[in-house]
Amino acid sequence: MTGESAPDLKIPVPRGPVPVAPPPRPRNTVELTIDGRSVAVPEGATLLEAARQLGIDTPTLCYLENLTPVNVCRICVVEVENSRTLVPACSRKVEPGMVVKTDSERVRLSRRMVLELLASSVDVSTAPQFQDYMARYGATPERFGPPAPPAAAGERDAARPGHHHAPHGADAATVHQPVKVDNDLYVRDYSKCIVCYKCVEACGTDAQNTFAIAVAGRGFDARISTEFDVPLTDSACVYCGNCIGVCPTGALMFKSEHDMRQAGTWDETRQTATDTICAYCGVGCTLTVHVQDEKIVKVTSPLDHDVTHGHLCIKGRFGWEFVNQRE
Numbered sequence: 001m002t003g004e005s006a007p008d009l010k011i012p013v014p015r016g017p018v019p020v021a022p023p024p025r026p027r028n029t030v031e032l033t034i035d036g037r038s039v040a041v042p043e044g045a046t047l048l049e050a051a052r053q054l055g056i057d058t059p060t061l062c063y064l065e066n067l068t069p070v071n072v073c074r075i076c077v078v079e080v081e082n083s084r085t086l087v088p089a090c091s092r093k094v095e096p097g098m099v100v101k102t103d104s105e106r107v108r109l110s111r112r113m114v115l116e117l118l119a120s121s122v123d124v125s126t127a128p129q130f131q132d133y134m135a136r137y138g139a140t141p142e143r144f145g146p147p148a149p150p151a152a153a154g155e156r157d158a159a160r161p162g163h164h165h166a167p168h169g170a171d172a173a174t175v176h177q178p179v180k181v182d183n184d185l186y187v188r189d190y191s192k193c194i195v196c197y198k199c200v201e202a203c204g205t206d207a208q209n210t211f212a213i214a215v216a217g218r219g220f221d222a223r224i225s226t227e228f229d230v231p232l233t234d235s236a237c238v239y240c241g242n243c244i245g246v247c248p249t250g251a252l253m254f255k256s257e258h259d260m261r262q263a264g265t266w267d268e269t270r271q272t273a274t275d276t277i278c279a280y281c282g283v284g285c286t287l288t289v290h291v292q293d294e295k296i297v298k299v300t301s302p303l304d305h306d307v308t309h310g311h312l313c314i315k316g317r318f319g320w321e322f323v324n325q326r327e
Contacts, residue, residue, distance in 0.1 A: 032098035047089040056102055059133045061248055062196035063090040066309040067206050070197045075114050078102045086110055108137055115139040120147055123192045126250030182232055185239050185318045187258045192251040195222055199243035207311040212237040241317035245310055254298045280315040296320050
């Protein structure tokens, strides 16, 4: 046998045919009508996905493509013919022959009311998408009177011994929550929290499986809290920052961004976003590096990336600070 015909021992040759992945099983399509237009979508799709296929911009707050729908904000509700109540588009599955209205007066009234109730008790100054929705639906939260403060935090580092949550409508000074800065990575401002569950889902089975936070309390006392109300530094938190990546209001924020906002230097119009690959390990996570004035100010990850799906570990999300320390 000549050297040219000898097999390369570094390349293993499988015995028998090379296995090939079976083709995806075809999915049946479902036809329905949305805002007078017919559309066919795969079986099992949601009304939100069907509406987006038609180019209909349905507002969402608690929904994100990389999280399990939890149906808590109710801003994506739509009107379905013969349905007694409005249904959440983010989780309601399509059915053959459905007739859906996404912009009827009933839908607009419901969305406007949700926005007004949230904005009457939550600081939405760092939630530009929320403010766009308010303008779209003509929401005027001030018609409900003075802003009602959100529930006080349940953590012992944020409450005085023996302090109980004030009832709804109590003086804001009695339940005001200062911004919590207990680490060098991110800050928490629960006065901006709308209890959308996104951070809880990202901390749980949808991403990190750490379960460091959950919703505690009921009714007006509902709030995001650590297990047993312990301070964050004593909790199971691994500081991956995936909760920051999904927060829609800025209640969870990079400390770098928070400090720049406090100094009045944060300006997204002067920022650039560049995709790169994280160099800390071999997984190959895509990082979106946000730069202002030739300095990295924060790092995110694309939601549609097949490796990260928008999630990162502590190194990918926060391990870039050494780049700014040129000296």
